[in-house]
Amino acid sequence: MSESRLREEMARLAKSLFDRGFSVGSAGNISAAVADGLLITPTNSCLGFLDPARISKLDRDGNHVAGDPPSKEAPLHRAFYDTRPGTGAVVHLHSTYATALSCMAETDPADCVPPLTPYVVMRVGRVPLVPYFRPGDPRGGELIRALEGRHAAVLLANHGPVVSGRELAATVYAAEELEETARLLVILRGVPVRMLDAAAVAELRQAFG
Template sequence: MTFNRDEAKLREEICVTGASLYQRGYTVGSAGNISARLADGWLITPTDACLGRLDPADIARVDLAGNTVSGGKPSKTLALHRGVYARNATVQGIVHTHSTHLVALTLAGVWSEADVLPPITPYYVMKVGHIPLLRYRRPGDPEVAQQIAELAETVRGVLLERLGPVLWERSVSHAAYALEELEETARLWLLSNPRPAPLNAAALDELRHVFGARW
């Protein structure tokens, strides 16, 4: 099957991103999913696919009505992805993994439900921002998709209790970058003893003023 240049590039970006995340242990087995916006629908990884072994031709192509046009069976989280795209026109890519330290954070206890981690590093503040916790529901639960859609315009992502992060951004690559920064911050937080203090109000204000940080 042949694809136009833009779609072929997006398929390749999904595969490269998936392989990178898998190789570095951000996801294991067939966990996680990635999607990208098209002018007339979306690309999304197939259900039960290993992100480390994606074939560009197997990535599901879905039309605006949610019907599969080509490729494998879409991930069971398709409704979640569609809800974010419908609510936020700037979003071009979404990444969901079961990253170890972020899942562990939900088991050990997040900083708060509105902010799963405190603002302990400048890059966490600039590249990620506020990330709320969504309490556990089974994978693919439509209620989760609705909850996430309602947050799509105000944050860059959410953390699903016992399941892991969902991040959205202006491209698949940028969504993965934000997810990686979130996972690294969780790792730093869990490994620190005593826990570090958050950046103070003056430091946060400077990051907002100089870099346009959303905190």
């Protein structure tokens, strides 16, 4: 996909997320890899009203080379690209239920989203909790790098989800799957729940990676 088409696709998918309530105000940021660097939504921009031509561009060293000033969470995004070969996009949202899980004391920091449905296993995988850091703090990138590329998605404590993937649309879909599973987990709190067993999870991972 050409850079111009990718810019348009970012704006289209970002608007879809905004219109359906996956982000509000100027919350959230999206990035996608290009041959010579990275496209990322501008700082303080609204996902519902992106101008494709003004989406920020960083070179391979993280320098801002085009578009509006980049999201302050650029170090967080770059950490996924640097530690997970083949990453083509990263989506960070403040979606309600995934953020709720990131705030709940009972959430297992090693596995925030247990295998409730096959699709969260297939599209998201195991989701650890990353300790709280101030939004925009470069330490966020360091905490992601410390995971050494083992996870495609994380929850940032008291902040929200970050999901990486091979291409933009699939990454957006995975972020949506994570949010919907988080919603189910919150709805089902206090109710006996049947999770997928280890054999079912292993079968899914073998079949879908």
